[in-house]
Amino acid sequence: AASAAVTSGGDAAVSSTGPRGPAKPSKEVEEVVALAQKERRMIFGPKENPYITLVELGKGATATVHRCFRAADPSTALAVKVVRIDQLSRNAKGAAEKLRRETEILFSMRHEHIVSLYEVWE
Numbered sequence: 001a002a003s004a005a006v007t008s009g010g011d012a013a014v015s016s017t018g019p020r021g022p023a024k025p026s027k028e029v030e031e032v033v034a035l036a037q038k039e040r041r042m043i044f045g046p047k048e049n050p051y052i053t054l055v056e057l058g059k060g061a062t063a064t065v066h067r068c069f070r071a072a073d074p075s076t077a078l079a080v081k082v083v084r085i086d087q088l089s090r091n092a093k094g095a096a097e098k099l100r101r102e103t104e105i106l107f108s109m110r111h112e113h114i115v116s117l118y119e120v121w122e
Contacts, residue, residue: 023048024048025047025048025049025050025071026048026072028071028072029048029049029050029071029072032052032071032072032074033050033052033071036052036071041053041054042066042068042082044080044121045070045119045121049070049071049072049073050070050071051068051069051070051071051078051080052068052069052070052071053066053067053068053080054066054067054068054069055067057079061087062083062084062087062088063081063082063083063084064081064082065079065080065081065082066079066080066082067079068080078118079115083099085099085122103117103120
């Protein structure tokens with residue numbers, strides 16, 4: 001199992017859903033996603049405006065950090081940390097709970113010297 005957290009220096013972004021469910025991706029987003037698929041990039045998040053990885057920035061025993069962008073806004077650089085929960089410890093359930101608590105703390109913090117957390121997926 002893996003968990004991804006998207007971070008940047010700005011305020012939190014929220015995916016939009018309409019009364020009939022998630023919004024359909026625009027033609028431009030579909031084209032960016034098709035190119036990313038052709039280039040075998042990691043694509044994740046909401047279909048109407050997914051995240052697309054560019055390069056690996058760093059890697060540890062349990063997580064990898066990638067530079068990424070949103071399909072609808074390729075000019076804004078973000079970072080994604082993909083955590084392998086099953087690699088955290090022998091007590092994967094306890095480690096997953098600790099990771100959830102840490103993300104709750106990051107969601108609540110807003111400071112110019114602390115990276116902001118946008119979204120989390122499991």
